[in-house]
Amino acid sequence: MSHTSRPESSSGSGPAGSGDEKPLHFIEQIVEADNASSKWGVWKAGEAISGQREGAPRVHTRFPPEPNGYLHVGHAKSICLNYGLAERYAGKFNLRFDDTNPSKEEMEYVESIKRDVRWLGGAYDGPFGGGLYWASDYFQAMYDFAGELVSKGRAYVCQLTAEEVSSRRGSPGVPATSPYRDRPIEESLRLFAEMKAGKHPNGAMTLRAKIDLASPNFNLRDPVMYRILHEAHHNTGTAWCIYPMYDWAHGIEDSLEGITHSICTLEFEDHRPLYDWFIGAINEGRGGPGQPAKIHHPQQIEFAKYRPTYTVLSKRNLLKMVQSGIVKGWDDPRMPTVAGIRRRGYTPEAIRALCRDVGVTKVESSIDVVRQENAVREHLNKVAPRAMGVLRPLRVVIENWPEDKTDLLDFVVNPEDPGAGTRKIPFTRDIYIEQDDFMENPPKKFFRLAPGAEVRLRWAYFLTCTGVEKDAAGRVVCLRATIDPATRGGDAPPGPDGKPSRKVKGTIHWVSAKHAVEAEVRLYDRLFSAEEPGKRTGKWEDDLNPASLETVRALVDPWLASSQPQEPAWADGIRRFQLERLGYFCVDPDGTPHKPVLNRTTTLRDSWAKDAAQG
Template sequence: MSEPIKPLAADFIRTIITDDLASGKHDQIVTRFPPEPNGYLHIGHAKSICLNFGIAGEFTPARCHLRFDDTNPSKEETEYVEAIKEDVRWLGFDWGEHLYFASDYFEQIYEYAEHLIKNGLAYVCDLSAEEIRASRGTLTEPGRNSPYRERPSSESIDLFRRMRAGEFPDGARVLRARIDMASGNLNLRDPVLYRIMHRGHHRTGAQWCIYPMYDFTHPISDALEGVTHSLCTLEFADHRPLYDWIIVNLPLPCQPRQIEFARLNLGYTVVSKRKLLQLVNEGYVGGWDDPRMPTLSGIRRRGYPPAAIRSFCDRIGVAKKESLVDVSLLEHYVREELNESAVRVMGVLKPLKVVITNYPAGRSEELTAQNHPQKPEMGSRLLPFAREIYIERDDFMEEPPKKFFRLAPGREVRLRYAYFIKCDEVIKDATGEISELRCSYDPATLGGNAPDGRKVKGTIHWVAADRALKAEVRLYDRLFTEENPEKAAAGGGDFKDFVNPHSLVILPDCRLEPSLAAARPGQHFQFERQGYFCLDGQDSRPEGPVFNRSATLRDTWAKLR
C-alpha cells in the first residue's frame, strides 16, 4: 500500500453511543465480547474485540466484559476458554474483574423460563427436532402450531421440572416460546428455549441435564450484567426481534439494545469455523495455530504484531453492509509495524559458499552493524567476518542479464557492513552444480567505500561460515489462490480446490547471523533484503531453531493483480 491511509470518521455505533450519553439515556456504557468456547478465535473476532473493548476505552465511564456463552457442553472445552483469554490479552485488552460465564446464570435463566411458562408465554413440546423443523414452515408459508402448544401451564411447569430432574432422555422434550407460528420472521415461530442434554459441562459438571439455547441465554446474560449496547454481526439481525421479545417479557434489571454491524470478510482466506475445521481435519494445514490460518493463534505464531491487527481493525471501520476486505491492507499494517520495531539482521536462506582467497587463513574480525538504520537508539551489534562466508545463491549468476547488479564472474560487489569482493573463480561439483565461489577482497573498502572513488552497483548480505547459525526457515504465503475461495467454488466445486500449494515452502538448511541464537519466540526481525521473520515457539529447539516468515518486504502479489 503506497498511498497514505487516512483515518476514518466516527462510525454509526459510536454515534449512537454518543447520542445516548448526551441524552442521559445511559450514564455509563457497558459492552461485552461474548465468544462461545467451542473453538479458536479468528481475525473476524478481532474486529469485534477491538470494537467492544475499544469503545470501553474511548468513552467515560465505560467498561467491556469478557463473557463466555457456554450453553452447549457437547462442543465446549476449558482449552478454548483459556485460548480465547490468551488471544484477547495478546491483542492488548484487559477485562479486569469483569469475566463472566453464561453458566454463572443457569439458575436465574431457569427461573426466567418458569416465569414465561407461568405467564402463558412458553410450553413444553414433545415433538422431535425433525418434527419441529418440518412444522416450522418456510419464508412463504406459515408454520403449523404444535399439538402441545395449548398444553396447560401447570402441566408444562411439571414437565419442565421433571426435565431438569433428568426423567427424560435427550430429545424427548423441549421448552418452546409461544410467540407466532405465522410470523414472517422464522426466529419467532415458537423457538426452542431449552433442550435436554445429558452431558457434563466444563464448569457445572453434572449439575444440569437441560441447557438453555443461545438465543434465550444471550439477552438475559446481557441484561443481568447491565450491558447497554449489545454489538453483534449482521447474521444476528433476524434474531433481534427474538432478543427484544425476551427482554420485554421478562422482569430483567435493564434493557440492552442490540446493534448489528458487518462482519470482517478477508480476501484469500475463509473465516467459517466449519470450513477451518475441514482444513485442519483433512490435513491442509498443521492445526488451528498453523501460521497460514486466520486464527489469532495462527497469526500470532506467524509473527503478526497485535498493534498491526488493532490498526487494521481501526482502519476498516464499522459498517452496515458486508464487503470483502483486501488482505493487502492487513499486510500493509503488518509491514508498517514491523518496519518500525523489527531488529535488522542478516540471514542467507539458500546458501552458497564463498572463499575469500586473499583474506588471511585463521584470521577473523568483528564488524559493527546497526540494529535499525533509522533508529540509532536501537543500538548496534557485532558481526563476525572471516575467510569463508555464505551469500545468497540468487545473488550470483554465471551469465547475468544486463540489469543484474549482483555478483558474477569478474564482477565486484559490496558486502553489507564489510568489504568489496570480486568473483575470480567458480567451482562446480560432479553434477555441474555451483558448489563454491572463490573471490578476492579489497581491505581498503571496509565500511563499503573505496578510497580511490570507484563505485559498485550491488550490495549483498552474507554470514560468516564458521559462526553461522544453522536454521530452518518457513516461508508462508496466502492460503488460497483465489481472493474469494467460497465464491469461486459456488459453481459446484470445493473451496479446498483453491488451496495455494505454495502457501508453505520449507528451507531446511539456512544460515543466519549468530546473534539470532538468542532470539525469543515471537521476537521480530527483518532479515535484510528477505522479509520479516520471527522465531517459532512451538517447533524450535536449541539445536534446531525454526523461523517463520511473517511478511515479505513488499506486496509480492501486486504484480499478479
C-alpha cells in the same frame, strides 16, 4: 452531532489526548449519541477506576465466544471493536463464555481463548475490564425468568419431536403449527418443572416462546427456549439437564452484566426482534408499584464480519484442516487463528492497526490479505532488529583475504530506531551469499553479483567476482572473489571532491562461514491459492496452495540463536527480526539455541522480483 473525534466535541467522553483524526464509525456514533443523551446512565462511585469514571456515561461491551474452537482473525475484529469502545469511552469490557451447549464445548478451548483475547489487548481484567463471566452462571436466573414467562402465558411446553417441528415450520406464506400451543399454563408449568427434574429423555419436549407462528421472520415462529440434554456441563456438572438456547440466553446474559451495547455480526439482525421480545416479555408486569424491577435492556447492534481473501474462516472448516492434517495444529502459522498468526510472528499491534484500518460497517466486504501483510510489515519495520541470514547459501572465497583473519564490523541494529545502536559482526575469508544474488549471465537491470561485477557486502566491503566454480552438472557451487580493503565498512573512499570515489548499485547480505549458525527456516505462504477458496469447485480443498510451506536449511547470524540485550522486550516473549532483504521472521518454539527454527512472518516488498517475473 459531531462525526469526528476531536476531544472537545465528544461530550467529554472521548479518548484523552488522542490525536486520532479518523472519522467515527457508525457504532462510535451511536455510542456518542447515547452518551450525549445519557441513555445508559452514569458509572457509580463503586464502579470507578482510579476515580476517573464516576459520573461518566456508561459504556459496557463484551466479547461472548462459545468455547468450541479457537479464535480466528474474524473474532479479533470483534475483540478490538468491543475492547476499543470500552477503552475509548472509559467503560468496561467483559469476556463472557457463552457455554450453553455442553455437547459441543470443551475446556480445552477456554484457556486458548483467554490467552488469545489477552494477547490481542482485550484486557478483560485490566483497568477497562469488567471481568470474566460464564453464561452457565446464569442458568438458575434464566430458569426463573422462563417460569415467569410460562406463568404469563408467554411460553409453553411443546411435545413435538424435532422432526415434527421442522415439518410443521411452514413457509413464508404458510404459518407453523403446534398442537401444544394453547395448553393450560399449569400444565406447561408442571412439564417444565419435570423437564428440569430430569423426568424426560432428550428430545421429548421443549419450552417454546409463544410469539407468532405466522411471522415472516422464522425466528419468531415460537422459538425453542430450552431443550433437554442429559449431558454433563464443564461448569455446572450434572446440575442441569435442560439448557437454554442462544436467543433466550443471550439477552439475559447481557442484561445481567449491565451491557449497554451488545455488538454482534450481521447474521443476527433477524434475531434482534427476538432479543428485544424476550427482554420485553420478562419486563411485562415489572416496574410497577409492588412489582419487581424491570431488567436492563441492552441494545443489540450488528456489524459486518472481517473476511480476508485467500482464507477460510469457519470453525467447522478450520477444525477439518486440523483433524485431517492439512496443517499441523490450531497454531500452525498458516492458520488464520489467533494462535496461528501469533506463531507466524504477527504482533497484536499490527492486528489492532489492521482492524482500525478496515473500519466497522454493515457492508459485507472482503479484505485483501495483503493488508494483513502490510500491517505487520509496518509495525515490524519500526521495531524489529535487523540481522543477516542466507536462505540458500552460495559459498564465496575471498582470494585476497588471509584464511585466519577475522574482521569485526559495525552492524546497525535497526536503521529505523537509532536508539537501538550498533553491534559487531565477524567477517572472514569464506562467506556465504544468497544464491539469488548471483547470476552468471545477468539481465541488464540486475544490480547484484555477476562475473566481473562489483557489489557491496552489507556493512562490510565492496566485492568483485573473479571466478566461478561448477560441479559436474554445471551448477555453480562456489565463487572466487576479491574485496577492496579501502571500502571497509561498506563505503567507497572519498575522491578529490570529498564525495565517494565510486558507487555500486547493489548491496547484498552475507554471513561468515566460520561463524554462521544453521537454522531451520520455515517459509510460509498463503494456505490457499484462490481468492475465494472453494468458489470454483465448491470445495475449498481444491484451492489449497501446495507451496504454502517450504522448509530450508539456512545459515544465519549467531546473534539470532539466543536472546540479546539490544532486542526489544517483546510483551509476548516472541523474538522477531528482519532478515535484511528477505523478510520478517520470528523464533519458533520448536527450535533450540543450537538449532534455531525460524518462521517467516512475511517477505519484504520486492519490486525486483515483480519486475523479473514480468520479464
